[in-house]
Amino acid sequence: MDNSVIIKGSNSGITVFLDSEMAFEDLLESVSEKFKSASKFFNNANMAISFDGRDLSAEEEKRILNVISDVSELNIVCVLDENNNMKEIYEDAVKKAIASVDVSEPVVQPVNDMASDPKTACMFYKGTLRSGQVFESDGSVVVLGDVNPGGKVVAKGSVIVLGSLKGNIFAGVDGNENAFVVALEMSPMQIKIGEIIARSSDVGTKITKGRNKTKVIEPKIAYVYDQNIYIEDLEQNALDDICLD
Known part of the structure; x- marks a missing residue:
């Protein structure tokens, strides 16, 4: 089982756990496959999203969000920061x-x-x-x-x-x-x-x-x-x- 990308629900939306060692381009493909398979589950839901397990640059975060938007029916209303208490x-x-x-x-x-x-x-x-x-x-x-x-x-x-x-x-x-x-x-x-x-x-x-x-x-x-x-x-x-x- 590929555990490079794990999606977990929370009271504030969803948290996406990302493999810290995988090459980013490979990780991006895993994100695409994971959210594509879960597309019907989201069904145009409006959710906040957060990322954990890997430090992302602003550009990497943007690319991941673009992939999620392209392959799923999830509407991301905001991105929460896992590194503070928000x-x-x-x-x-x-x-x-x-x-x-x-x-x-x-x-x-x-x-x-x-x-x-x-x-x-x-x-x-x-x-x-x-x-x-x-x-x-x-x-x-x-x-x-x-x-x-x-x-x-x-x-x-x-x-x-x-x-x-x-x-x-x-x-x-x-x-x-x-x-x-x-x-x-x-x-x-x-x-x-x-x-x-x-x-x-x-x-x-x-x-x-x-x-x-x-x-x-x-x-x-x-x-x-x-x-x-x-x-x-x-x-x-x-x-x-x-x-x-």
Whole structure:
């Protein structure tokens, strides 16, 4: 059995384990054969992907992704880095989101409809937004990383930060006060939803410091209610108040 390429599912998508010794061109062929044989299994699924077992250059990673796209029906929405803790953070966020949502009556919107509707369109940003950096979108945004102080996200839709939010978030910039902001760690300098603004003195979270103190990161959601921005734990009762119209 050829074990040069092994595909394993995870809560964040799939992880592809690559042989560390095989010549890259031979490995590329193995990737092609493995994903070609699994093509029907993916069936146009939208997934995150990560690579393990072998250090890849940017060019090698790009070539592997191109091969996967050519031979399979898998839609890769983002690439997660196995060399940092983003994968664990992403998985924890997915687990908590699944646990907090009542899925007895799911609402499913076709991908084609989502792509044509700016209100439901979503862009992914992988990495850390540092001071002075701005990421803008005509729809919603998912940041796979941190937004540092001085970093900024500007979106017509909602913003989800799978990391620490310590910068500035402008959601619903076209006046949409139904937009919301979610972060694994919510410590923003400023949040603006629609025309409502809250600064760090209004929404800052308390941080426990001291010896033998453990900082627990709890996902939180910020939304507008009665012309004020409220920040709550990301739980079902908070999600029930969200309107996506």
